[in-house]
Structures are given as C-alpha cells and as structure tokens.
Amino acid sequence: MIAANSLGERQQEFMAQVLDDEHPLPAGWTDRHAAGMDIYRNAYRARLVDALRDTYERTAKWAGEDAFRQAAAHHLINRPPNSWTLDDAGDGFPETLRELFTGDPEVAELGWLEWAMHRAFVAADAVPMVAEDLGKLAATFAEEDWGNMQLTFLPGTDQRLVRHDVGALWRALAGEEELAAEDRPEVISAQPMHLVVWREGVKPVFMQVSDAEGRALQMMRNGSTYGAMCAYLVESLGEEEAIAESGAMLGRWLHNGLIAAITK
Amino acid sequence: MSTIAPFSGFGLGLRRTHYQDFLESDVPVDFVEVISENYMVDGGNPLRILEEVRAKMPVILHGVSMSIGSANGLDSEYLARLEMLANRIDPLWVSDHLCWTRTSAHNSHDLLPLPYTREALDVVCSNIDHAQETLGRPMLFENPSSYMTFPEDEMTEWEFLSAMSLRTGCYLLLDVNNIYVSAHNHGFSADDYLAGIPADRVRQIHLAGHTDGDIKIDTHDALVCDGVWQLYAKARGILGDVATMIERDDGIPPLPELLTELDRARALATGPSPTDGPTDGPTERIAA
Known part of the structure; x- marks a missing residue:
C-alpha cells in the first residue's frame, strides 16, 4: 500500500486505480469510495473505447463489436493515453490490431487507413x-x-x-x-x-x-x-x-x- | 490581470450534429460554447466551421483537459495551443473545470476529483496563475460533478472555489446540475452551496441532464430535470443576469428541441424567484 501523503502521490495512486481494477484502494477508503471509484473507472473505459470506435468506425464494423471491444480494451491496458487530446487515443491502434488479428491482416490495414484519414482531417491547411x-x-x-x-x-x-x-x-x-x-x-x-x-x-x-x-x-x-x-x-x-x-x-x-x- | 465584463444571454453548446443549422440559419441564441480541444488542431474543417460561426455570434472556449488541479503543473504544449486558438477566435472567455485529468505519465480524459485541502488549493491557484498569465486573460472555472469526497478534505467545495477565485482573480462557471448531482451524492445542501459562492465572480451558468441512481452521474444525455430547474431559478435570484446555456453531449436531439429547452431557461430567468423550500433533496419536483 502506498502512503498517500502529498497531492502528487495521491494523484498517482488515484490514477493507478482508474487504470487498473485490481489496484488496491488506499487505507481508510470505504465501500462508498469504492462505488465512486467504479464510476470513474467505467467513465474512463467507456470514453476511450467510444473514442476508438468513433475513429475506427469501419474497422469496428469489419472486426465485429465484441472483437473490437476486446482489442480496444487491450490497447488501453497496454498503451494508456498520455496525450492531452483524446484524438491521440487511437495512436498505435493499427499496431495493436496487427498483433491481435494475426489471421486477418486486412483488419490492421483498414485500421491504418482510418487513422491516416483521421489525421489528415485536421492537418494544417x-x-x-x-x-x-x-x-x-x-x-x-x-x-x-x-x-x-x-x-x-x-x-x-x-x-x-x-x-x-x-x-x-x-x-x-x-x-x-x-x-x-x-x-x-x-x-x-x-x-x-x-x-x-x-x-x-x-x-x-x-x-x-x-x-x-x-x-x-x-x-x-x-x-x-x-x-x-x-x-x-x-x-x-x-x-x-x-x-x-x-x-x-x-x-x-x-x-x-x-x-x-x-x-x- | 484584466477583468471579464458580465454578459447576459442564452446559449447552447455547438456540437457537430448541429453544424449545418448554425451555418445555414440564424439560430436564436446569444452565444455558443465549444469544447476547446476539438478545435486545438492544425487546420481543416472544424476550425473553418468555428470561424464561420464566430463571424455570426460570440463564442466561449470551454476546455476539458487543462487539468488545473494537477500536482505536476500544466502541459505547456496544451497551453500554447489553447493560446493560439483563443487569439484566433477572440472568445467571450476561456473556461475549464476544477478537477485534474492527468499525471505526468497518463491522461484519464475524465474530470477527476480533487481533495479540498489547503495543499490542493495552493496547487490549483499556482496553476491558474500560470494559465492566466500565459493566456493573458482571466479564466472561468466550473464546479465539477463528483462521485466521492476524500477523508482529508479540509473545506467545502464552495469554500474552495471562493478562496480560489479570491486568490487568483479567476471567475466562476456555475454548473447548476453539478451542484444538484454532488449535493445528492455527498449529502450537502445545494442552498448552502449557492449562498457560499461569491456571486460577483460568476459569469456563466451551465444546465444539463444527468442519470439517476444511488449515485447520480453527470451524463449530459437527458433533459434538465425539474429539481435542477428549481435550483436554477434560485441561482438566478442570487446571481442576477448571468449568461446561461444548456449542455448536451450525448443523445443530442434536433436543434429545435434544445431551443425549446433553452426557452424554459429564458422564462425562468424573467419570472419571479421561487419561494418554495430547499432544493437539495433527491426528489424531483415540478417547477412552479
């Protein structure tokens, strides 16, 4: 258990809990705190998966909803976002698709196309x-x-x-x-x-x-x-x-x- | 630091699904608010549309990623992009939330709660000073909805907001739905909250819908509920003529439906202040 003394340490600890369901709650937290944390965890996952689905709409349709959700969850665990913009959450997702859909390599190729189109949409004029x-x-x-x-x-x-x-x-x-x-x-x-x-x-x-x-x-x-x-x-x-x-x-x-x- | 003059009027959030409405007709609103990050891009259609809408009406830049409560300070790239956008759009004002979203390693893209401690107040005020100096303008900060409080809390949320505004000169964006949601979730009095806010620092009000449950969740996907309307009427009685808007981010209906809802805000603002009792209970009541 990490003793959360400073605000910075508390935020590191809180973020670790948001990212990982298995991360233990700090000492002194109650069931009510756990219920609140569940809401933050769910909101984090839902927002990021929705962002990936929005960017990779065709890929999701081609791969199928369940397979896409699993790939998105895998991506978030292995590459949790660190950019200020939600737009960047899809960065590297084609690579994740390549790793996961080894028998269907067209999935990663389609994913790359959607990502490139997404980036071109807001490129400099x-x-x-x-x-x-x-x-x-x-x-x-x-x-x-x-x-x-x-x-x-x-x-x-x-x-x-x-x-x-x-x-x-x-x-x-x-x-x-x-x-x-x-x-x-x-x-x-x-x-x-x-x-x-x-x-x-x-x-x-x-x-x-x-x-x-x-x-x-x-x-x-x-x-x-x-x-x-x-x-x-x-x-x-x-x-x-x-x-x-x-x-x-x-x-x-x-x-x-x-x-x-x-x-x- | 300069000041922000009061602006009265009624507005909506500009969302992608309504772009054509705003470009092709004269939508009867006094301003629109946009999510800043959606336009902090290099170029392309979003910026083009925002500039066209800006030519028609005032625009407010409302951010979700400044992370003003981050103990490790602000992201300089983020601030630089926001400054560029503000200089380009010349907004009524720039706002964000009293929350944190990131550590040095990760970004949750969610509005995470702060403990209301003196240490957090120092961090937030230092970050606000940094942001306001960089942007060359005072900002507004919004009270968040939250789903937990912390054992180490040393003050109430409204005491925190008051002290923050006093120390930094920032203004406040009062989200009435968030007060309603947090009052339910944490058992405080919404009336005490309204009474404790420095009214002269509030420049904008948000109204939105939420999802009910043991813990209410601020989802922006439904109509404003009657309890929030009642609280809004009380807030207007205390704050006076403050720019008001309805936020809808999910389950977005056709524009006429949002305009009808906005008319209710107009009607409440021009009508008499309600005289009924406390509005901090979880039971929704029919507005007078």
Whole structure:
C-alpha cells in the first residue's frame, strides 16, 4: 500500500486505480469510495473505447463489436493515453490490431487507413499546386533543375504498403448499418500496393497506387530529388517505362492535389 | 490581470450534429460554447466551421483537459495551443473545470476529483496563475460533478472555489446540475452551496441532464430535470443576469428541441424567484 501523503502521490495512486481494477484502494477508503471509484473507472473505459470506435468506425464494423471491444480494451491496458487530446487515443491502434488479428491482416490495414484519414482531417491547411503552377515554374528551369527538383507534399499526406484491397473494404463499410454476411466483400489478397491518404479541401481522401509508384512517392516524401526517383524507376521498371511513368506520376500527384510546393 | 465584463444571454453548446443549422440559419441564441480541444488542431474543417460561426455570434472556449488541479503543473504544449486558438477566435472567455485529468505519465480524459485541502488549493491557484498569465486573460472555472469526497478534505467545495477565485482573480462557471448531482451524492445542501459562492465572480451558468441512481452521474444525455430547474431559478435570484446555456453531449436531439429547452431557461430567468423550500433533496419536483 502506498502512503498517500502529498497531492502528487495521491494523484498517482488515484490514477493507478482508474487504470487498473485490481489496484488496491488506499487505507481508510470505504465501500462508498469504492462505488465512486467504479464510476470513474467505467467513465474512463467507456470514453476511450467510444473514442476508438468513433475513429475506427469501419474497422469496428469489419472486426465485429465484441472483437473490437476486446482489442480496444487491450490497447488501453497496454498503451494508456498520455496525450492531452483524446484524438491521440487511437495512436498505435493499427499496431495493436496487427498483433491481435494475426489471421486477418486486412483488419490492421483498414485500421491504418482510418487513422491516416483521421489525421489528415485536421492537418494544417495548405493550397495544393496545380499543373499550371508547374508549367510556370518549368519555364524557368534549366536542364539540370529537373533532376534536382524536390517536392513538398500537403500536410497530412501519408502512405502505407498494403496487401489487401482495402479500398473495396472501405467502400463496402460506408453505410451506417451493420454489414450483412452476404454483403461482406471477399478479402482479396492483392499484389502489394500503396494506400496514399491526403486531404482535398476539407475532405480526407485516399487512392491505391502500384508498388513502384508508392516507393517513388515515398522517396519524394523523404526528400529525394526527382532525378534520384527517376533513377530508381529505371532500375525497377526499365528505361522506357520509367520515362513514361515518372512523368505520369508527377502529373497524377499534381492533378490529385498532393503537392504543396516544388523547389529546384 | 484584466477583468471579464458580465454578459447576459442564452446559449447552447455547438456540437457537430448541429453544424449545418448554425451555418445555414440564424439560430436564436446569444452565444455558443465549444469544447476547446476539438478545435486545438492544425487546420481543416472544424476550425473553418468555428470561424464561420464566430463571424455570426460570440463564442466561449470551454476546455476539458487543462487539468488545473494537477500536482505536476500544466502541459505547456496544451497551453500554447489553447493560446493560439483563443487569439484566433477572440472568445467571450476561456473556461475549464476544477478537477485534474492527468499525471505526468497518463491522461484519464475524465474530470477527476480533487481533495479540498489547503495543499490542493495552493496547487490549483499556482496553476491558474500560470494559465492566466500565459493566456493573458482571466479564466472561468466550473464546479465539477463528483462521485466521492476524500477523508482529508479540509473545506467545502464552495469554500474552495471562493478562496480560489479570491486568490487568483479567476471567475466562476456555475454548473447548476453539478451542484444538484454532488449535493445528492455527498449529502450537502445545494442552498448552502449557492449562498457560499461569491456571486460577483460568476459569469456563466451551465444546465444539463444527468442519470439517476444511488449515485447520480453527470451524463449530459437527458433533459434538465425539474429539481435542477428549481435550483436554477434560485441561482438566478442570487446571481442576477448571468449568461446561461444548456449542455448536451450525448443523445443530442434536433436543434429545435434544445431551443425549446433553452426557452424554459429564458422564462425562468424573467419570472419571479421561487419561494418554495430547499432544493437539495433527491426528489424531483415540478417547477412552479
């Protein structure tokens, strides 16, 4: 039993009881105190589980309510929140899903997509460049500037390698109703591809791109030059396809509004 | 520290389900209150909507995560984000709760109770000084609902609030439902509570519903009960014309239903003060 002498010690002790049903009550506490503590414990769990369900709405629907609740409870025990914002309670939950749903790896992939969309929703505002902007900039480019070109992507842009058609899952789980058994899409184990998430105006969106495009995008997001990206594509796709694809990718990223700035 | 001028009027909490109502029509309220943390974000739709609503009416920033009673002090990142939001929105005022939510390691995201001791008062006042200096404005702090008291308590909640306000210059947000709930849960007199609050420091009143039981729980998911309405009428008699709002955070009905409930607050505020007896009992009565 910890002797609770100072306010700080009492708060550590109280928090330990909130987080753990088995934690012993302090000396001098009565059944009435225990009843009060039960309310705080229940409120803590209910609020956090509700927050996770709100963020991971589709994942909960796909995994099923009982399985999702168990995963949420597991997550709260292993990663009790420490951020000031309830929004962060879902941080790391896709990893928890990966650990728990080892036989259904699409659950963690879907969870990652929901988390990335959640983060993009409140990412910093920025105006995406359009093709005309690149056109004006390109008019000032010397030959070597193309190779040195670097891209800054919109805040909130994120990506991940997936091995299932998560886009199909996302669409199938869009309704408010529970998904009937006959409406559950077959989980297709697809060729590796990348989910890319960003925000269009105020709306988070995503697209699925090929593994090659995903890796190229990852390079550019990590600060590589366009020249280095093209070299990678030549190595993985061959020169002819790389020339066509590098331009197409840049055009696609511009067209979709992923690029915030171009520097040379 | 500057002062907060009284503001009279009737408002509602701005909740996501009513965003379109507030954007597309002239909702008959004098202000809205928002949960600060929902807008302490980098960008996106929540901030855009808040700015649009702010262009139409005054906004109050009401926080749930300052943790003013934390023995390990305030979170500097939290304060910096709140300051940015306050500077951006220019609210009527910024408020939070007399409670603690976090230790240095964990955050409960719940309004946890403080022992009402001289030591806790020192901690709370030091933290309020820090917050008010950082924000460059006085704040309001709300009396919480609580589900236990502590053997080490040295004063009542209203004595704690009075001393806190006197020492720091902060103002008070009086949640009448919370007084009602805590009076039931801890067996004190709601009338004594109202009489013990420094009336000149109260700038806002909250009204809300709760869940009944051996221990009443502040759930904000139901209509304001008759006992709380009676206590509100008494509070108005003591406090005068104070900004009043209805809080609903769960089971949120269509906006017209909340506006009807708010009309009842308006009617009680303009009517005569009730003359019936104590309002601290657990039995709900029909308002006069």
